[in-house]
Amino acid sequence: MNLSLFFKRMFALLACAGVVSFGTLRLAAAEHAEPAAAAHAGETTAVEHMEAAGGHAGGHAEAPEPTFVQQFLYSYLTAYMFCLSIVMGALFLVILHHLFDASWSVPIRRVNEQLACLAPVMGVLALPMLILGPDIYPWMSIDPATDHALNVKKILFNRPAFTVLLVGIFALWSFMALRFRKWSVAQDKDGAAIWTRKARVQAAWGIYVFAFSLTLAVFLLMKSLMHQFFSTMYGVYYFAGSVWTTLATVYGIIRWLSTRELKRVIFPNTIHYIGTLFFAFTVFYAYIHFSQYFLIWNAALPEETFWYVKREAGTWWDVGLLILFGHFFVPFVILLRIDTKMNILVMGPMIAWAWLMHYTDMTFNVMPVLYPKGLHVTLLDPICWGGLSAILAYVFWKNFKSAAPFPLKDPRLKEALTHHEVPAPGTAAAHH
Amino acid sequence: MSATAKPYGILARFDTAADIFEAALRVRDAGYRKWDVYTPFPIHGMDEAMGLRTSKVGYFTFCGGLTGFSFGMWMIWFMNKFDYGLVVGGKPLFTPLFAFPVSYELTILLSAFATLGGMLFVNRLPKLYNPLFRSETFKRASNDRFFICIEAADPKFAEARTLLEAAGASAIELVED
Numbered sequence: 001m002n003l004s005l006f007f008k009r010m011f012a013l014l015a016c017a018g019v020v021s022f023g024t025l026r027l028a029a030a031e032h033a034e035p036a037a038a039a040h041a042g043e044t045t046a047v048e049h050m051e052a053a054g055g056h057a058g059g060h061a062e063a064p065e066p067t068f069v070q071q072f073l074y075s076y077l078t079a080y081m082f083c084l085s086i087v088m089g090a091l092f093l094v095i096l097h098h099l100f101d102a103s104w105s106v107p108i109r110r111v112n113e114q115l116a117c118l119a120p121v122m123g124v125l126a127l128p129m130l131i132l133g134p135d136i137y138p139w140m141s142i143d144p145a146t147d148h149a150l151n152v153k154k155i156l157f158n159r160p161a162f163t164v165l166l167v168g169i170f171a172l173w174s175f176m177a178l179r180f181r182k183w184s185v186a187q188d189k190d191g192a193a194i195w196t197r198k199a200r201v202q203a204a205w206g207i208y209v210f211a212f213s214l215t216l217a218v219f220l221l222m223k224s225l226m227h228q229f230f231s232t233m234y235g236v237y238y239f240a241g242s243v244w245t246t247l248a249t250v251y252g253i254i255r256w257l258s259t260r261e262l263k264r265v266i267f268p269n270t271i272h273y274i275g276t277l278f279f280a281f282t283v284f285y286a287y288i289h290f291s292q293y294f295l296i297w298n299a300a301l302p303e304e305t306f307w308y309v310k311r312e313a314g315t316w317w318d319v320g321l322l323i324l325f326g327h328f329f330v331p332f333v334i335l336l337r338i339d340t341k342m343n344i345l346v347m348g349p350m351i352a353w354a355w356l357m358h359y360t361d362m363t364f365n366v367m368p369v370l371y372p373k374g375l376h377v378t379l380l381d382p383i384c385w386g387g388l389s390a391i392l393a394y395v396f397w398k399n400f401k402s403a404a405p406f407p408l409k410d411p412r413l414k415e416a417l418t419h420h421e422v423p424a425p426g427t428a429a430a431h432h
Numbered sequence: 433m434s435a436t437a438k439p440y441g442i443l444a445r446f447d448t449a450a451d452i453f454e455a456a457l458r459v460r461d462a463g464y465r466k467w468d469v470y471t472p473f474p475i476h477g478m479d480e481a482m483g484l485r486t487s488k489v490g491y492f493t494f495c496g497g498l499t500g501f502s503f504g505m506w507m508i509w510f511m512n513k514f515d516y517g518l519v520v521g522g523k524p525l526f527t528p529l530f531a532f533p534v535s536y537e538l539t540i541l542l543s544a545f546a547t548l549g550g551m552l553f554v555n556r557l558p559k560l561y562n563p564l565f566r567s568e569t570f571k572r573a574s575n576d577r578f579f580i581c582i583e584a585a586d587p588k589f590a591e592a593r594t595l596l597e598a599a600g601a602s603a604i605e606l607v608e609d
Binding site: 290294297298300336337338339 | 486490494521522523529530532533
């Protein structure tokens with residue numbers, strides 16, 4: 001009879017099982033620490049050997065003590081990639097909305113458009129990477145003639161290409177985002193369908209441009225930190241985590257605005273759908289990250305495995321497990337039920353947790369280059385994260401106040417407001 | 433048919449989706465329990481309009497998924513490590529890593545089976561006969577008309593006709609069991 005209580009207990013049990021297996025894995029790792037370390041050392045040596053053969057001895061394993069500028073730039077890059085996630089995720093949600101001719105997401109579209117319009121700001125904030133590149137990216141200080149891995153990739157990994165491509169990519173993203181917003185705001189005045197039509201055409205070619213440009217940008221900004229690495233799915237891996245984080249953020253913004261500017265246009269169904277997408281991307285991220293790991297593990301090629309081997313050194317091993325359980329398992333179990341996706345007491349902490357987990361994921365990608373021995377948190381991390389977030393939040397809010405809070409005359413707005421909504425019990429008489 | 437037959441329920445016909453939606457709201461708010469809506473196509477929001485709670489099918493899905501995942505892990509452990517240890521590609525005899533894709537697919541497969549089975553079970557399907565088939569006009573439920581049937585077993589059955597008339601039914605008939 002009380003099936004619901006039974007399943008709540010099942011969930012609790014599962015969560016406990018997760019924690020226990022976490023501990024067990026750690027123990028197992030400790031038991032086999034020695035042979036594992038030996039094996040890793042062997043592989044690392046192979047990679048170092050490869051590098052040494054190319055004349056680039058030293059590598060990252062014996063990286064010198066990082067300078068303050070490097071520490072700052074790495075913290076900055078981590079925070080930057082976190083923020084870029086939310087902007088690009090929002091651009092994706094706008095494109096998706098137009099591609100599917102969706103109606104339910106009309107009331108939340110302006111928020112996504114305004115988030116996507118932070119793209120030009122992200123372009124300006126990318127200047128440290130463009131100007132101080134050699135302090136971040138080891139490949140910028142290596143002569144391609146002495147490094148085989150770099151030599152074969154030098155068509156992409158050279159400073160002119162790095163600069164020109166990134167400037168071009170940010171110009172493209174800004175162009176797309178600003179046009180989406182411009183047409184949407186223009187429709188607020190006349191309600192003409194032509195604006196929807198224009199946006200749909202841009203979404204149709206934009207989805208391809210988005211996929212290729214985001215992959216390229218992530219290759220340049222983050223993956224090139226270890227330029228020997230190969231992974232064609234690195235772009236989609238970043239994308240999956242990005243949209244996940246964006247949906248958490250949008251959920252939070254919409255819940256908050258639904259008590260203010262969006263009071264009359266946000267309904268339980270809207271919240272439910274955002275929560276469902278958030279849940280879907282929890283699974284999608286795990287699927288993609290597992291696939292990347294599994295294929296590399298299965299093929300066992302040193303050019304690829306070194307990337308994860310370095311991320312199993314010291315406390316990076318624990319960070320990896322934290323991502324496995326914190327980025328996937330715990331949110332998956334919590335978000336399974338419909339009622340938890342609607343409950344702000346669950347979702348509030350969940351949003352903060354999603355931010356923390358995505359930041360951890362970015363740290364896992366960026367920081368092992370600078371701190372090969374294990375997780376190393378400095379005060380610069382929260383400072384960079386807080387600074388960038390504050391700038392972006394300020395610009396977002398300023399832009400948001402300058403236009404209507406939702407597309408006022410979108411042809412699908414009425415559908416979004418009436419289509420799925422049902423008056424609560426006891427209010428039938430008032431409904432027409 | 434015969435005078436001794438007891439009624440199964442009262443069947444009301446509505447002409448538009450909007451009409452039946454309003455009517456469902458009224459029946460729901462009047463506190464009826466044993467009643468159902470029959471429409472030629474799904475109507476968005478009808479679940480809430482009828483006051484239905486979240487479907488129990490999800491629990492079947494969850495159990496199916498859990499079974500599939502555990503079974504996949506167990507099967508590969510049993511076959512590759514326990515029953516007939518086989519080294520493939522220099523990998524360990526068992527690790528959740530290579531068992532994962534199979535377990536994942538089995539999770540989805542058994543979730544789907546459990547969802548379908550659970551849906552049939554919860555709906556008590558397949559059901560070969562329903563007293564509503566006696567009604568001539570009910571045949572249009574699969575074409576262009578919308579119906580509400582309040583069963584005689586409902587404690588408020590006595591007031592059902594008045595309510596359905598007030599809700600704007602275009603025709604009302606008593607269906608015998």
